[in-house]
Amino acid sequence: MTTHTITLLPSGHQFQCSEDESILKAGLASGLFMPYSCRSGVCSTCRGTIKEGKVDFGNVHPNYLSEDDKRVGKALLCSAKPLGDCSIEVRELDPAEAFPVRKLPCRVLQLERLAPDVMLMTVGLPANEPAVFKAGQYVDFVLKDGTRRSYSIANVPVTDGVRQVELHVRLVPGGRFTEHVFNSMKLRETMQLEMPLGSFYWREQSDKPMIMLASGTGFAPIKSIIEYSIERGNKRPITLYWGGRTRACIYMAALAEKWAAEHEHITFVPVLSNATPQCNWTGRTGFVHKAVMEDFPDMSGHEVYACGAPIVVESARHDFAAQCGLPEAEFYADSFITEAERHKAAA
Template identity: 65%
Template sequence: MDYTITLQPSGHAYACPPGTPVLKAGLDNGLFMPYSCRSGICRTCRATIVEGRVDYGDVHPSCLDEDDKRQGYALLCKATPLTDLVVQVNELDPSDAIRSKYMPARVLKMERAADDVMIVTLGLPMNEPTLFRAGQYLDILLQDGTRRSYSIASVPDNEGVRQVELHMRHLPGGRFTDHVFGAMKLREIHKLEIPLGSFFLREQSDKPMIMLASGTGFAPIKSLIEHALARGIRRPITLYWGGRKRTDLYLHDLAQSWADRHGHVRFVPVLSEPTPACAWTGRTGYVHLAAMEDFPDMSGHQVYACGAPVVVDAARRDYVARCGLPEDEFFADAFLTAADKR
């Protein structure tokens, strides 16, 4: 017998079969709730259980601890209902939702941007132009049914696109990235699910934007910024891109060109462990702290953050607690490896 899930404050209600995560059932019913990793790690889908009981699922205590549960929080990508539920969650406008589709894709181009970063262009079916929102991601489905998630670095088009650009970092021992940096060939075919996630530009806002990227977390930030520029959006944008060494900022010149050509865009590269070979004269330290130094008061800003979970989590915590950023103005997509998801 299905359980009834009622969302507040919208009042939307839907049926959720036993054993089905609250988030999945909601998405299947055409509702649009915040989510990203769907693995119980990034916390984008955290919501409050107002009434009823849930099985919290296999969630690590660092992502949802006992104190969180006592306060009523649950991660909707993992929580399954044990009773009917009333859930308080910040739903998104259904008009922003694009239902994901499965499709084949062909490798059209592979460009080594750094020793451990490959920019891969995938061709999509010509007879089915694909829609996505700047900042969203896709899943590559491997033959054993497992998935690898990659943010889309290219710019969307209202008429749909026929190619997407992905930035893939090599993780030695990683089954898929070993293939990408080894045996992968042009015209190779893969199966995708696209688009996914609720990380996208909130265009109805007029607030200045702080964009924070670490490593290949630059990919969706690139999509967001290029989309904003193409749309003629003039809100101030300050981009902080962090890496350990100079080669981690593999498209540094592109990012700098945005700032050079557009007066409302500022680029702040930050290295945490520069070597003498980097010949680095720019900012050093942790990238999320560099933004705090420049913006001690974020109360009137929006933040878009993407990268390693440790960076995104630290930014979320510190910007809200120490810089006055409204919690609902922090938008994030944490990059997770297959190992992170185990």
Template identity: 50%
Template sequence: MAYQITVQPSGRQYQAEADESLLDAALRQGLHMPHGCRDGACGACKGKVLEGLVEHGKAQRSAADEAAGLTLFCCAQARSAVTLECAQLRSSDALPVKTLPARIEKLEKSAPDVLILQLRLPANETLAFHAGQYIDILLKDGRKRSFSLANAPGAAELLELHIRHVPGGFFTEALFANAKVRDILRFSGPHGGFYVQNPERKPLILLAGGTGFAPIKAIVEHSLRTQESTPLYIYWGARRPIDLYQHALASQWAAEHAHIRYIPVLSDALPEDAWNGRSGFVHHAVLNDFPDLSGHQVYACGAPAMIDAARRDCINQCALPENQFFADAFTFAAA
């Protein structure tokens, strides 16, 4: 049975079957909602149910979410005609999703727990994607692991991933221990709605935590490739200097391009680090530097707790319009 879904404030409508999520139904019909993992973990697709009945599935809803009528569109299924609130709904900028093999071209351990992986596509194959999107590595047992693409579109046959070692992680344990050049991985992509949507050319706050730097790097490199001059403010949060695993590259961008600023922020620097830069939570540095964000966009990528805090504080304290906060929350899967 199909139910009619109405999305406000646009008034756009689509049909959702009882056994598919509200998000999957929208994407199937060429409509795009903010989303990330599509598995109930990242929270990027959280939105309000204004009218109607939904089954929330495996969505983990807090008491505050329930009181506000919020759900995860990637988990929720319609049980009647439903009206949703999603200001960022638009016609999908859909690119073809491909399933391809790729050969490991390069392995670089850029920090004790971060591996930069370059994958070479088969001859005569390319992957069209938006800077900031991700791919799913397909494992032999049917599981998948999602990683953001860290290079700009148009880099032809090479794809770059930044992979953090997760202790006990089913995929990363094996990758860090055994992967070697010329190994073959299979993937599908591109996926996700985390990419720049800025027709008004507002200044961008690019907020990264840890390996959340990967899609931010892709966005910056795409901006440079296309010779955009929109101001970019890169805030990269990490624990210690060694965790800023491409600090030299980000510093080089800022030194060579007047429209780029780079602000690294450390939360747990030790005396021996001799750190004289910014300290604390990375999104607090943004709040301090930009008490008025009403004319900006924020693109945030990192752990869910960082994303939630940044979204709340940028909107409530700094007047950021709610529909100008874009996020990709990284979650980690253990064995």
């Protein structure tokens, strides 16, 4: 298979990529730390601009990469494949910031239902192989047939590595893996995982106020970031918005309320989009990202960390920049994609 030279701008870093391989995959394999999250052509984290050369944009749904985007050279690098040598503008990350990705065996240690459709799953790692990660990153479970399921890490990283990983698993009706987690998974069951993954993590060196936006189990990596920032003694203002359909979706509200009560720099704003009479709800309602915009009409001096359903993340990405002046470089995101959504995005 023919290979081509990919040059990243403005760094000038170069690597080889074959015509049957995504530019992102080849770049990561070469040791560069390119931004990415879902690797499914949905989250837009890996978006770059083709400055020279041509690419096969891949089978990306127009919701995530329009024909207008393609005409100006925008590409999702997890899907794009080179048709010749290319120069691509992309917001690279410092390779020194990346931890090596490892495959590890793990064992189920805890299963605790936090809501009717949310399970807290704790898995243990080998005692002699603690894992390092950045607050906000995720793991992949590698199933026996080679398919993967991605879940964000909810616990706090430790310098010398953790021996347990906390995950928040949402039940997807008909989902092969989540149905197993909720209905038949046993304690001590063994699996294989790969970690750490993704470029969604806390930028500790910044001094900007932080807006945390979570929908559903998108709270998991936000929990990791906030608890780690508290542990580090960081006092940057944090405003956490957590959106769900009903009160049960805000499944760790007591913990978020505790953060806000104990730390003056933390504010918690839960938002329900479909509150029922049973919720007995007197708080904010509507779309969670709209609540953020109401409170922060000017985001030009902020950082945003957004995690959850793709529609929430992409609406926030677009509206915060277009209407609230948030710099594109200050929006950090991770979209939670189900296997069904992956197939839909590729359709």
